[in-house]
Amino acid sequence: MNTGTNTARSAAPGTGAPAAAGRPLVVAIDGPSGSGKSSVSKEVARRFGLAYLDTGAMYRALTWWCLDRGVDLSDGGAVVEAARSFPLAQGTDPDRELVFVGGTDVGVEIRGARVTEAVSAVATNQAARAVLVARQQELIADSGRRIVAEGRDTTTVVAPDADARILLTADERARMARRGLQNGGVEDAEQLRARVVGRDAKDATVVNFTEAADGVVTIDSSELTVEQTVQAVIDVVVRAAGRSA
Ligand SMILES: Nc1ncnc2c1ncn2[C@@H]1O[C@H](COP(=O)(O)OP(=O)(O)OP(=O)(O)O)[C@@H](O)[C@H]1O
Numbered sequence: 092m093n094t095g096t097n098t099a100r101s102a103a104p105g106t107g108a109p110a111a112a113g114r115p116l117v118v119a120i121d122g123p124s125g126s127g128k129s130s131v132s133k134e135v136a137r138r139f140g141l142a143y144l145d146t147g148a149m150y151r152a153l154t155w156w157c158l159d160r161g162v163d164l165s166d167g168g169a170v171v172e173a174a175r176s177f178p179l180a181q182g183t184d185p186d187r188e189l190v191f192v193g194g195t196d197v198g199v200e201i202r203g204a205r206v207t208e209a210v211s212a213v214a215t216n217q218a219a220r221a222v223l224v225a226r227q228q229e230l231i232a233d234s235g236r237r238i239v240a241e242g243r244d245t246t247t248v249v250a251p252d253a254d255a256r257i258l259l260t261a262d263e264r265a266r267m268a269r270r271g272l273q274n275g276g277v278e279d280a281e282q283l284r285a286r287v288v289g290r291d292a293k294d295a296t297v298v299n300f301t302e303a304a305d306g307v308v309t310i311d312s313s314e315l316t317v318e319q320t321v322q323a324v325i326d327v328v329v330r331a332a333g334r335s336a
């Protein structure tokens with residue numbers, strides 16, 4: 092089940108965005124934790140009038156379901172079975188996060204420490220990934236292929252045929268500082284390192300989100316503001332959409 096809450100919107104003026112109304116435009120953005128994928132992807136989606144797919148939220152929702160149901164995360168087969176059967180409803184409106192599992196709104200809980208600490212165990216299960224990738228591809232199709240999808244493998248596995256494919260990076264120092272600010276400055280450097288660098292190290296054992304695949308454009312946001320990063324992504328999309336039009 093999915094909940095396509097997105098509606099067609101026109102591009103905001105002054106963004107350099109093409110008049111994409113009605114025309115398919117798939118943008119795929121990958122990168123490590125804290126590189127700015129979610130914030131930037133949502134804003135790019137708004138400006139182009141596209142839907143937004145947070146693939147990480149799907150891994151988090153499955154993790155929440157497994158924890159809620161007492162599924163042993165080290166039991167690969169049980170996690171795959173959960174991936175096949177869990178009752179997910181995920182929206183694709185960049186202005187309204189909507190993640191329901193079996194009628195429960197899990198939007199807040201999937202961002203909490205319990206899920207964040209456990210999610211890599213689910214995300215490193217290759218068979219479960221295959222099930223979730225198929226669901227993500229359905230959501231892209233349901234959007235009429237007018238969507239920004241972000242995660243770790245959207246440029247390479249989920250939407251390798253996207254019109255624009257971007258690897259959004261930032262150095263460790265910038266990513267840790269951003270996550271620290273986002274979390275209200277309550278974590279010390281060691282906790283932040285574990286949350287940002289430690290989780291990436293686990294996730295990187297199954298997907299490559301540190302090197303751009305062929306045809307993928309790298310944007311290093313370490314020294315950029317959010318707005319500059321959004322503009323850099325828009326520039327890539329405009330160039331790529333021009334090529335594919
Ligand atoms: N130049 C920048 N580009 C993008 N985000 C930035 C930038 N500078 C600061 N930020 C901030 O960094 C924080 C982390 O960004 P965000 O949550 O989008 O990262 P992410 O890559 O989606 O992380 P994760 O994969 O762990 O969910 C946000 O608060 C965002 O506003």
Ligand SMILES: Nc1ccn([C@H]2C[C@H](O)[C@@H](COP(=O)(O)O)O2)c(=O)n1
Nearest residue numbers: 146147148150210211214242243244
């Ligand atoms: N396409 C994806 C998206 C996410 N993951 C992993 C990486 C994280 O451990 C977890 C949650 O992602 P986040 O919300 O922090 O972006 O899911 C992945 O492996 N592939």
